[in-house]
Amino acid sequence: MRRKVTLKQIAKELDVSISTVSKSLRDSPEISEDTRQKVQAFAKLYNYKPNLIALSLKNKKTKTIGIIIPEIVHHFFATVISGIEHVANEHGYNVIVTLSDESFDKEVINMEMLANGTIDGFIMSLSKETQHKKDFHHITEVMNQGMPVVMFDRVTNDVLCDKVIIDDNLAAYEAVQTLIDKGFRKIALITTVDYVSVGKLRTDGYVKALKTNSIEVNPNLILKIEDIDLCDLQIEELLDNNEVDAVFAVNELFAVTAIKAAKKLGRNVPEEISVIGFTDGIISKYSSPSITTVSQNGIKMGGKAAKMLIERLESEEEEEEHYKTEVIETHLVIRESTPTL
Amino acid sequence: MRRKVTLKQIAKELDVSISTVSKSLRDSPEISEDTRQKVQAFAKLYNYKPNLIALSLKNKKTKTIGIIIPEIVHHFFATVISGIEHVANEHGYNVIVTLSDESFDKEVINMEMLANGTIDGFIMSLSKETQHKKDFHHITEVMNQGMPVVMFDRVTNDVLCDKVIIDDNLAAYEAVQTLIDKGFRKIALITTVDYVSVGKLRTDGYVKALKTNSIEVNPNLILKIEDIDLCDLQIEELLDNNEVDAVFAVNELFAVTAIKAAKKLGRNVPEEISVIGFTDGIISKYSSPSITTVSQNGIKMGGKAAKMLIERLESEEEEEEHYKTEVIETHLVIRESTPTL
DNA sequence: TTTCAACACGAAAACGTTTTCGGTAGGTCG
DNA sequence: CGACCTACCGAAAACGTTTTCGTGTTGAAA
Known part of the structure; x- marks a missing residue:
């Protein structure tokens, strides 16, 4: 040896x-x-x-980026990591990945674990619990120590830092507008509970689209799902008890579950019910019928986040306090779950 | 600050x-x-x-595990990372993730990048190109420097190290046997080119099942796919030109594509064609019909790999040369793409 | 022959820790 | 009163780098 x-x-x-x-x-x-x-x-x-460790100690730079995300067995987050990793690699950085499992405590622990010299900066997406508690002290703390943080997708206004998001509100608005343009009026919304920032924004976009078109917002058609494991029953109930001609779902899972429920109830998609989802992932592409969806380019999002972080790391001047929020454009991917004309 | x-x-x-x-x-x-x-x-x-960097330098231990996988936007690999991360975290380890993008060169570069002190050991799955070239010098080299390596899923016999696999051959055999038991005889195989180790093993299992049951192996029913982008056409052609009553696919993508092709050709699944896939991922679960598949527990696989690596790292005695290969059990998840009886 | 620059190299500090080894002060015991 | 022990603390080395500064040698110019 x-x-x-x-x-x-x-x-x-x-x-x-x-x-x-x-x-x-x-x-x-x-x-x-x-x-x-x-x-x-x-x-x-x-x-x-x-020896890179010796260099890190000497230079006080590790050339490593810390990522904290809620979960990794999730198409969107996986694409974001992929985007980060590739940009990071091009610039000679490594990425260290930790999972919060949607738990506030794990998010804090992971953050503290990495903050003690292991990494140069963070890229993160908030856990549900963190968004619910609105407790961001762990983040402001590492930022106070001079460690830059870039947030993506699930962000908060309570922390000043660089951010990469999509315009969830607008994207949802446009998706629903598309349904309205096709003549649908009884459009159901399947969304998350409000404390999930992106869920809330997409819900708002849905409401805005209806209002803009002078369509009454029917609370019975809005389903806010707390527990994912029960979503199939709830969605089935929604479709069964209401006349619905279209569904807008804030993620893939809800969309495909809606399609399954519709089938079960003997309603054809897209002939009798149209469905639009959010996040262009594996499910949307391979389900049948394939699902029309708002594409949310995770690769680009991760890449942008990495670029912003690295730029901040390598700009000698600590030009604080003019943080940017980048908005990644989205577009509707038309597939089989909506009628063609 | x-x-x-x-x-x-x-x-x-x-x-x-x-x-x-x-x-x-x-x-x-x-x-x-x-x-x-x-x-x-x-x-x-x-x-x-x-400061953990200072400690790493002093202790010559970083408490960090390096992961090298072909891609991350892939359900199975994402589950494996998840499994690794959780076990690693329990033991106070972090994980640093790099992607080879199925490229030999990137695999080598990433390995060398991490081998210089950044991590204590590797968990990896070989890239296609590496398996094709059969060049493993980068791996033996880091092992020679005393850095343990654990391979999972895509492994090779040419390197002596700890490994975690499933019994691809047996799992495929059992899946095909199931089809045979249901009375099917014209069973097509959709697989990868032979240099992908798991593809080859699953192909062998298919052949073995047929032979055991004295069914002639018809080369026309075996499709080896090189370029994934063309798989839909090839699969369609296969089903169109041959009488096929069942399909065994070595991954989810091929399985769902086969179902789409069958539909397109007006053949109902499972009434006219049965399909069994491999890897119990998102697609199998949410496609319609949902797909009967060989479950391959990535969480368990990753967890086991992490455990083996950490044990080796923390056993003071460098007890070399009795490497273990752990086999994770699989089982068939019965869904809608196969007839019930 | 003296002086000084150019050249080639080494010593040591620094990064932040842990740990071994001494050392000093006080007290106790004979 | 001297010897020794104990309790407490500091100096320094070590991990592997990079870099600043110092130093010795050589050759050429004066």
Whole structure:
């Protein structure tokens, strides 16, 4: 077993000083051509690679980005990570991923765990519980220590930092408007409880679209789902007890579940009920009928977040206090769950 | 902005030595009750947390696990990461995730990037290109430096290390046997090219099941897909040109695509064609008809891999050369794409 | 021959910890 | 009163780098 070789060992072996070795490897002009070549040859032979931990300690930079997300077995979050990882990699950064499991405590613990030197900055999306409690002290704390934070998707106005979002309100508005344009009036909404920021915004967009078109907002057609495990029954009940000609769902799961419920009730999609979902993931693409949906480009979102974070990390001047919020554009992907004309 | 406080600063402030501060915080009996309390109070006030990078350098342990996978926007790999992350977290480890994008070069680069002190060990699944090239020098190299590696799912016999797999051969065999038991004889196989290890094993299982039941293996019914983007056409062609009463697909995507193709050709699933897939992911669950599939528990697989790696990391004795291969059990999840009786 | 620059290299500090080894003060015992 | 023990604390090394500064040698110019 050939352990990793250090500068000290090379120095000893070649009977020169550590500084000479270091300088030789960095092509310093202080070192004579002779010794430089000698050292470099030796280093190559023994496959010397500088120890990154030592460098991190010295430079006070780890070239590592910490990610905190609610879950990873989730198409959208996976695409975001993918986007972050690729941009990070291009800039020589690694990403360390932690999961909050939608729990406030885990979010705090993970944050503190990473904040002690392991990473240079955070990219995160808030857990449901955090959004519910509205407790962001852990975030402001690390920011106070000079560690930049970029939030994406599930953000909050209570923390000043860089953010990457989509215009959830507008996207929902446009999706519902599309349904209205096709002549539907009895449009149901399947959404989350209000403390989930994006759920609330999409709900607002739905309401706005109806109001703009002078359609009465019927509370019976709005279903706010708390517990995902029960969503199939609730959705079925919604469709069974109400005349509904279209459904707008704030995520893929609700959309596909609505389709399943409609089928069960003997209502064809899209002939009798149209469905539009949110987030262009695997389900929308491969369910049958495939689902018309608001595409939310996670790759782009993650990439943008990584870019913003890295720019802030590498701008020497600590130009605080003019944080940006980037809005990623969305568009409607038309598929089989809505009528073509 | 309150920067992070160090031992040195506390020492200076309290006019004691660094060692005294360190010992006080670790409740060393060498320190008097008085100073210990004083130091601890001060540390708490200023929210002192030891710098993990410094500790890593000193201890030569980073408490971080490196993961290298082909892609992350993939249900199975996401579940594996989830499994790893949770077990790792329980043991005080972080995970750093890198993606090879199925590229040999990226796999090598990522590995070398992490091998220089950033992590204590690897958990990885081979990229397609690596499996094709059969070049594993990057892996043996880090292992030679004393860094443990655990492989999962896409493994190779050419490297001796801990592994976590499912019995792909047996699982495929049992799935096909199930189809045979239901009376099907014209069973098509949709698989990957042979250099993908799991694809090959599943193909072998298919063949074995047919042979065991004295059913002739018809090459026309075996489709090996190289380019995923073209799989829909190829599958459609397969079903169109052959009498097929059942399909066994080695992943979800092929399974759902087969169902779509069957529908397009006017053949009902499961009435006219049965389909069994592999990997119990989102697609299988939510497509309609939902897909009968071989469940491959990624959470368990990741958890097991993490456990094996951590055990090896924390066993003082470097008990090399008796590597284990753990086999995670699979089972068939019966859904709508196969007839009930 | 003296002086001074250029050249080549080494010593040491710094990053933040932990830990070993001494050392000093006070007290106890003979 | 001297020897020794105990309680308490500090100096320093170590982990592996980079970098600043100092130093010695050489050659050429004066």
